[in-house]
Amino acid sequence: MKRSLVLIATAVLLAGCSSGGGKGTSTAPPQGGSPAKVSLEWWHLSTAEPLKTLWAQRAKEYMAKHPNVTIKATVLENDAYKAKLTTITQSGKAPDIFATWGGGVLKQQIEAGLVKDISADVAGVLPTFTPAALSAYQFDGKTYGLPTDIGMVGFWYNKKLFTTAGITQPPATWSAYLEDVKKLKAAGITPIALAGKEKWPGHYYWAYLAMRIAGLDALKQAATDHDFTKPDFIAAGQQVKALADLQPFQKGFLGAAYSTPDGQSATVSNGKAAMELMGQWAPAVQKDNGKGLGADLGFFPFPAVEGGKGSINDAFGGGGGLAVGADAPAEAVDFVRFMTEMGNHSKAVEAGGVLPVLKGEESAVKDPNLKQVATLLASAGGYQLYLDQAYPPAVGQQVNDSVAELIAGTKTPEEVGKAITEVAKSEG
Template structure:
């Protein structure tokens, strides 16, 4: 789909208000912009946005570098080590962005976001993925969420016309599904990371955002916090209830998706990509169609977390330390409602800007967007938020809990030990 120029020119009149003084506007400015959108649709989108911005700001030149994912990571590491980062570059936020911020490699753009229209255009939780120590260093444009994807028809068979809002009721649903001969939850335990999301969510619901923030910052008891242990105990309870399919410990993620896509399992806890994978993994190659719906992980009684707290991930842009104001203005333009909606249309992303859901082509994507827009706390996937060693330790530990080869307390201790070795 081509770039919608009408929307762009409408956006220009709104976002490009005398950002620079008359004298500054005449001074030539170059902005180095690195992205990983190698597909034709992505290339066309980014080029269209850059061209529109440069037309409105003739003094600004956007120099674009397009790199494949792994090549991008390698080249970015090199330029970061040299202390000369690009002005605007792709970022997944979280721990890596925090390390760059601590090293003084990013520009603090808080004054452009705090209390401004731009800052209010997205949920606080998604902004925080691109912040460190109370300062903003980038902006998200695509942020999905891990949610329960469930089969409405299978839930209706056991008397549920809506998804449970409380964990106790969720356990009751699991029991009823099991009794009816329906697999309650599909889980690709052999791939480890699908189970990691469930453990993360349960810890967040029990201990609130503080427990995850403390673990990341090495404060308090870290991963030995009772909330993490309790989350492990809740996983053990699910195993004892027979919540997962037979052989779940050796199953892959495609196996998990196939169970839901073929109407065998009632639900899975997975990201916004789940509906497409369910379709591809189903025998009919159609999935379960309109029977599919998304819901947040239920609240836990007496838990400190909110049902609006989200675990997920996505994409955004970080701002290099030497970036001129024009680079920040370009980032604002890139993430305005019109352009964010356009990217949703051409690339199928979950846009972060409120109102940009008009560009989401599927109802499934719109359901995820509604959940993301309500979040005040957003936790990036733990195996992406932490270093590869710690992320791997989390995945391994959760699998030992499910397999019964380690107690929840022992598994949490193993994660904390790995974390401490890296400090």
């Protein structure tokens, strides 16, 4: 078998998936012979450069050092990945190694017995990670994954288009933000690109507004009391509606994807919209799907809401990590450790693909916008994981669905709160 990592973006490569999947296979060697041959299934969603190539290179390097190990990769775009992973986990299986955002989704997979507790295997390297990066993969004192990225969602904007519209500096308040949207429209510029079809990018607006208006503690409380009908949550929906009423999104946004040649990222990258609300991977995906803005690309944090209980210093976002299937062989955990070693991981940081998760990696961040994100993260007063990952899967999906309907004008802010609450209570 060729020792190469075959990357695919739209289909599952692994024959093992159709015949049971999720378990690494090994063939015992003859007595006194070479190590047993092991085949590992690795699922991830880094379809854009530089990670697409970097992760392939890491796998080749690992296989070169371990000739008995073959790594078969399945690389899927975000929504396709979520759907495929949901399908296989619902059948009671999991890939040997798979990308995870941690939080409530990973916790549910752990409770279903699908994820390996790697606490003992990684105990020696845990002190090398920053606590914030590790937190999404640890439950009840146990570790179920190692982080490969950490970051925050914020506005990525076109400096040239802002200048054309007479905007001299990024808005620090929500009311100023809405005024800037109006200025962009008046200048004939599409203010915001949005992947309405995929829904998860839209939930960022409601989540951030809930953070700024209700505060982080309210979101954490809602995870316990399952009540999203409180006045501050309704107020967050009202502000999303106030934005949507300005019709700030690109034409056809309801049918737009995120990382396609005509999707949200490319619309910003090609100068057809002034900004997008997206995570730390935005520059890499923009470059991968469009012309790229170069020095014209800027970043600013989600504005403060006047009178809100939350702080502009509170960050919303997450990163990414690698978890190991419950039935995976020991080599799967070893590969996860290999991926997150300083010498290997810092190459991805230097390339601008991820942000530091290891102590002392900060100097590897070269991109000025990503340096700004890293600095804001370092000074963040509080941190909230994406709601569609922090909460149980069904609740997170309802957040995405309801906010999408709110933006489309088919649900009221009150109906959004009620719909999420009903699902949360039924899951609770």
